[in-house]
Amino acid sequence: MIDEKTLRNVAEIARLKxxxxxxxxxxxxxxxxxxxxxxxxxxxxxxxxxxxxxVAHELREDSVSKxxxxxxxxxxxxxxxxxLLAPKSLE
Amino acid sequence: MNIVKNVERKAERIRVEEPKIGAxxxxxxxxxxxxAQIVEKKILEGRAGKLAGLVIGIKNNICIAGxxxxxxxxxxxxxxxxxxxxxxxxILKEDGVIIGTCNMDEFACGxxxxxxxxxxxxxxxxxxxxxxxxxxxxxxxxAAGFVDASLGxxxxxxxxxxxxxxxxxxxxxxxxxxxxxxxxDMGMSLDQIGPLAKNVKTLRILFSVIEGRDDRDATTxxxxxxxxxxxxLKGLKVGVPREFFEGCxxxxxxxxxxxxxxxxxxxxxxxxxxxPHARYSVPIYYLLMFAEFSSAMQRYDGMRYGLPADVxxxxxxxxxxxxxxxxxxxxxxxxxxxxxITMKEYRDAWYTKTLRARGLLQREFGExxxxxxxxxxxxxxxxxxxxxxxxxxxxxxxxxxxxxVIANIVGVPAGVMPCGKIGSLxxxxxxxxKKREDYFVLDLMQEFEDIGGRL
Numbered sequence: 001m002i003d004e005k006t007l008r009n010v011a012e013i014a015r016l017k018x019x020x021x022x023x024x025x026x027x028x029x030x031x032x033x034x035x036x037x038x039x040x041x042x043x044x045x046x047x048x049x050x051x052x053x054x055v056a057h058e059l060r061e062d063s064v065s066k067x068x069x070x071x072x073x074x075x076x077x078x079x080x081x082x083x084l085l086a087p088k089s090l091e
Numbered sequence: 092m093n094i095v096k097n098v099e100r101k102a103e104r105i106r107v108e109e110p111k112i113g114a115x116x117x118x119x120x121x122x123x124x125x126x127a128q129i130v131e132k133k134i135l136e137g138r139a140g141k142l143a144g145l146v147i148g149i150k151n152n153i154c155i156a157g158x159x160x161x162x163x164x165x166x167x168x169x170x171x172x173x174x175x176x177x178x179x180x181x182i183l184k185e186d187g188v189i190i191g192t193c194n195m196d197e198f199a200c201g202x203x204x205x206x207x208x209x210x211x212x213x214x215x216x217x218x219x220x221x222x223x224x225x226x227x228x229x230x231x232x233x234a235a236g237f238v239d240a241s242l243g244x245x246x247x248x249x250x251x252x253x254x255x256x257x258x259x260x261x262x263x264x265x266x267x268x269x270x271x272x273x274x275x276d277m278g279m280s281l282d283q284i285g286p287l288a289k290n291v292k293t294l295r296i297l298f299s300v301i302e303g304r305d306d307r308d309a310t311t312x313x314x315x316x317x318x319x320x321x322x323x324l325k326g327l328k329v330g331v332p333r334e335f336f337e338g339c340x341x342x343x344x345x346x347x348x349x350x351x352x353x354x355x356x357x358x359x360x361x362x363x364x365x366x367p368h369a370r371y372s373v374p375i376y377y378l379l380m381f382a383e384f385s386s387a388m389q390r391y392d393g394m395r396y397g398l399p400a401d402v403x404x405x406x407x408x409x410x411x412x413x414x415x416x417x418x419x420x421x422x423x424x425x426x427x428x429x430x431x432i433t434m435k436e437y438r439d440a441w442y443t444k445t446l447r448a449r450g451l452l453q454r455e456f457g458e459x460x461x462x463x464x465x466x467x468x469x470x471x472x473x474x475x476x477x478x479x480x481x482x483x484x485x486x487x488x489x490x491x492x493x494x495x496v497i498a499n500i501v502g503v504p505a506g507v508m509p510c511g512k513i514g515s516l517x518x519x520x521x522x523x524x525k526k527r528e529d530y531f532v533l534d535l536m537q538e539f540e541d542i543g544g545r546l
Contacts (some may be wrong), residue, residue: 016415033489047447
């Protein structure tokens with residue numbers, strides 16, 4: 001059983017601000033879902049398989065294509081004086 | 092038929108029927124009519140592309156330049172795609188006319204299209220029931236006659252589940268057969284874009300247009316799909332894994348066995364086989380997808396994508412607040428589970444174990460294909476359920492994907508065909524082939540349609 005403290009830690013890493021009710025519901029869901037999925041532990045052997053096709057590293061031409069920096073700025077939610085605005089990451 | 096008339100007829104149908112069905116997120120009839128006039132001119136001049144005459148819908152997690160790509164989430168409600176996906180570029184180049192974007196479960200998290208942040212989609216065969224998901228809008232639009240064909244995306248059955256529930260042909264290509272450039276991803280090692288259509292001929296044309304190497308997606312197959320020669324049903328070795336019928340509704344099994352009987356009566360050789368690790372398909376798939384999904388969702392931080400973050404809060408608070416307000420319950424659940432199983436303390440027990448299980452299942456599938464040409468079973472273990480029936484029970488919803496997730500775990504192509512009904516509700520039969528044998532599956536689907544495999 002996963003405790004609330006662990007779930008709050010997971011929520012912080014996942015950048016989700018869950019309230020107390022949501023944590024309780026999550027605890028219940030984790031119990032049911034992982035309880036069902038724990039049978040994966042019965043499986044022995046097998047190679048770790050991330051991709052199911054052999055992806056060869058095909059290199060592309062080192063060519064220049066033009067991009068307008070303003071088009072990229074427009075994709076950002078907030079900007080000022082040509083700079084992109086983001087919340088501060090240092091206190 | 093005249094393409095302008097085709098668009099007008101579809102637009103009229105959408106006007107009358109769409110309020111009942113809810114297949115679309117955005118409909119752009121004016122754009123479609125304008126494009127149709129251009130295509131009509133090209134047809135008259137004898138220089139029209141392969142898709143000229145077809146009206147197409149696009150799942151709303153595939154980018155069309157200048158149109159909203161919402162993923163049916165509040166997070167991307169106002170996101171306008173700055174460029175088109177490769178598949179969209181290829182459709183337009185071949186003169187397909189796009190009439191709208193199709194509804195889906197939020198970020199493709201669901202199997203019934205009740206988890207769109209905007210509205211639910213209803214099954215055209217029974218308005219009280221779900222169309223399947225997560226490409227429910229794409230399938231319902233075809234079944235309701237709003238479009239000739241549509242694109243969906245399939246991470247664990249999201250094309251084939253709604254194809255089965257709505258009684259239309261649907262196809263999940265080999266992993267890497269179709270470019271994912273411009274698809275808003277869910278699970279990067281599992282996702283494939285694929286077609287749904289009113290018939291197999293249209294399905295095949297649309298697939299032939301979108302498949303092939305794309306330099307902008309490094310996972311696309313360098314040598315493309317093979318054209319394995321189709322010699323008809325006579326002598327075709329059809330493997331039927333016993334595990335595919337375990338946990339399947341009895342009447343669904345009956346219809347699918349009737350479909351297999353139809354193949355046999357036309358000369359196919361039916362072989363009973365076993366794929367033991369297919370029993371673990373749901374945990375393998377969901378654990379892989381949780382991990383990949385939680386990683387894919389990290390970009391929705393309220394700065395570059397998503398609702399604007401409050402720039403006067405600290406970074407963690409601001410980002411967490413945006414994600415909390417804009418994601419739905421199922422999306423949060425999957426992000427939490429994916430974060431948990433990939434944390435250092437728990438990774439070995441969950442994620443690493445799952446990656447190994449994936450390897451085992453792939454090996455068993457390879458062994459099965461050394462004995463047979465095609466592997467057949469039901470697409471879904473049940474028919475379309477009632478709206479709301481599985482809303483509060485995530486595990487029950489997950490278990491309904493047990494037969495579709497296998498093709499994504501091992502990367503093979505899989506097609507679903509209508510195979511009779513139970514009451515008014517369609518049943519789907521599913522065909523798998525080896526990787527890169529996409530056209531072989533489509534040949535079989537065509538043959539199945541020709542010999543009477545339909546609703």
